[in-house]
Amino acid sequence: MSGRRAPKMRLGGGPMIYCVIPRELESELFDKMVSYYRDNPNVTVIVDRRTGPDRRRGKAYGGLREVRDRRRARAAGTFPSVDVA
Numbered sequence: 001m002s003g004r005r006a007p008k009m010r011l012g013g014g015p016m017i018y019c020v021i022p023r024e025l026e027s028e029l030f031d032k033m034v035s036y037y038r039d040n041p042n043v044t045v046i047v048d049r050r051t052g053p054d055r056r057r058g059k060a061y062g063g064l065r066e067v068r069d070r071r072r073a074r075a076a077g078t079f080p081s082v083d084v085a
Helices: 023-036
Strands: 017-021 043-047
Touching: 017 023, 023 043
Parallel strands: 017 043
Antiparallel strands: none
């Protein structure tokens, strides 16, 4: 990366959106994307600088998940039949 960055012009309001450019495509896409999004203050164009293997692969996330129902349990017992006439 040659020190170029998209201008940070966030004026508040909406959430920040990051347009991530792969390092391999930086030379052809970065300037195009910066000019495309220059009028949108909620978008920042960045170049992906990560290197090395993807550390997420092959790992189990979290623990044992438990399905829970937050509704009240049904009342126990039987109910008399209701005649609707």
